[in-house]
Amino acid sequence: MHSFSVQTISIQEDLQYKVITGDAPWEPLREVLASINTRQAVFLVDENVFRLQDGFIAWLSSLVERPVLARIPAGESSKSTENWISLVNFCLEQGIDRQTPVVAVGGGVTGDLAGFVAASVLRGLPLIHIPTTILAMVDSSVGGKTGINHETGKNLIGAFYQPRAVVSFLSVLETLPDEEFISGFAEVLKYGAIQDTGILTLLDGRDILQLRKDIPLLKEIIDRCIKVKARVVTEDSKESGLRMILNYGHTFGHAIEKVAGYGRISHGQAVFAGMMAAAVMARKLGATINTDLIAQHTASFIKPGLLDGLDIEALNHAMRSDKKVSSATVRFILLHEYGKPYLHPVEDSGFISEVWTESFSEISASIS
Numbered sequence: 001m002h003s004f005s006v007q008t009i010s011i012q013e014d015l016q017y018k019v020i021t022g023d024a025p026w027e028p029l030r031e032v033l034a035s036i037n038t039r040q041a042v043f044l045v046d047e048n049v050f051r052l053q054d055g056f057i058a059w060l061s062s063l064v065e066r067p068v069l070a071r072i073p074a075g076e077s078s079k080s081t082e083n084w085i086s087l088v089n090f091c092l093e094q095g096i097d098r099q100t101p102v103v104a105v106g107g108g109v110t111g112d113l114a115g116f117v118a119a120s121v122l123r124g125l126p127l128i129h130i131p132t133t134i135l136a137m138v139d140s141s142v143g144g145k146t147g148i149n150h151e152t153g154k155n156l157i158g159a160f161y162q163p164r165a166v167v168s169f170l171s172v173l174e175t176l177p178d179e180e181f182i183s184g185f186a187e188v189l190k191y192g193a194i195q196d197t198g199i200l201t202l203l204d205g206r207d208i209l210q211l212r213k214d215i216p217l218l219k220e221i222i223d224r225c226i227k228v229k230a231r232v233v234t235e236d237s238k239e240s241g242l243r244m245i246l247n248y249g250h251t252f253g254h255a256i257e258k259v260a261g262y263g264r265i266s267h268g269q270a271v272f273a274g275m276m277a278a279a280v281m282a283r284k285l286g287a288t289i290n291t292d293l294i295a296q297h298t299a300s301f302i303k304p305g306l307l308d309g310l311d312i313e314a315l316n317h318a319m320r321s322d323k324k325v326s327s328a329t330v331r332f333i334l335l336h337e338y339g340k341p342y343l344h345p346v347e348d349s350g351f352i353s354e355v356w357t358e359s360f361s362e363i364s365a366s367i368s
């Protein structure tokens with residue numbers, strides 16, 4: 001028998017990249033594109049951005065000699081194998097090479113799908129994220145999680161694939177619909193719950209939509225979220241441990257999205273409900289948490305009836321495909337207290353069902 005060893009240090013392992021936010025950071029974006037030294041770029045653009053920001057798209061296209069653009073339909077159901085292969089085909093029809101960057105312009109759905117296209121075409125094209133929603137700016141564009149959904153569950157097909165840069169044009173938030181603006185704040189509240197509890201204090205007693213008018217505070221909150229994410233992903237890029245805390249509310253939330261049918265309940269709404277359920281579970285395990293710091297925002301996320309009719313057995317079944325599952329046991333991110341998250345395995349599905357029932361009742365009571 002012969003054996004040989006291979007030591008791999010891929011560009012993805014050593015990649016350090018900037019996450020830039022600004023009203024209109026055109027110069028940093030030009031520098032990123034120039035560093036890739038290519039005349040062509042593939043822009044994969046959220047259809048809502050095309051509709052609401054056609055001038056912005058025209059400017060972006062003008063940054064390269066040979067831009068090619070494809071639209072990505074809005075909504076979580078766009079994260080499908082059909083759309084993935086359609087975009088792969090589009091890229092391969094453009095005469096690209098391994099230096100041709102994919103530029104993802106849009107929200108979380110666009111970033112996840114376009115990121116997975118970049119990760120898979122020619123075994124990896126340079127990726128630049130230009131997030132246009134709060135959710136994408138503070139969360140999905142940072143950290144390299146890319147992928148699409150499977151009938152079994154959310155984000156079950158994908159890759160860890162880091163971008164060359166993330167460049168956020170805060171000016172595009174002006175046309176972001178209120179519902180999308182609020183949805184991204186589920187991830188903002190998540191960062192407050194798991195690490196930067198000052199974020200919860202900043203939002204305490206505020207209507208989230210007020211922040212549309214308080215730009216300095218909005219910028220501070222966005223930067224504080226990115227700072228938390230950048231630190232966690234730097235410490236644990238492949239989610240072997242610490243990074244799981246970023247999944248707070250998601251074990252419940254992803255099950256809600258799947259059972260409701262992708263797109264009926266937004267990721268933000270589902271994660272908000274998931275954080276409420278995680279707080280119920282933590283309380284039942286003995287934690288004393290002032291849930292009002294999050295619960296006070298319930299009416300912004302959950303409209304009456306939104307969660308009605310979700311079958312608890314189906315929710316429990318959907319959880320079993322969560323990527324934090326180990327040895328067939330579902331594992332939750334819970335809080336000892338705000339800022340102190342931990343990973344907790346639960347084998348008793350009856351206990352999980354009780355948590356669903358109690359949290360849906362609490363949510364319903366707080367919005368009736």
Ligand SMILES: O=C(O)C(=O)C[C@@H](O)[C@H](O)[C@H](O)COP(=O)(O)O
Pocket residue numbers: 139140142143145154155187239243244246247250323
């Ligand atoms: O970046 C991470 O790690 C996260 O878990 C961030 C989440 O907010 C985000 O929604 C992510 O896409 C969910 O990841 P998944 O691995 O649970 O599919």
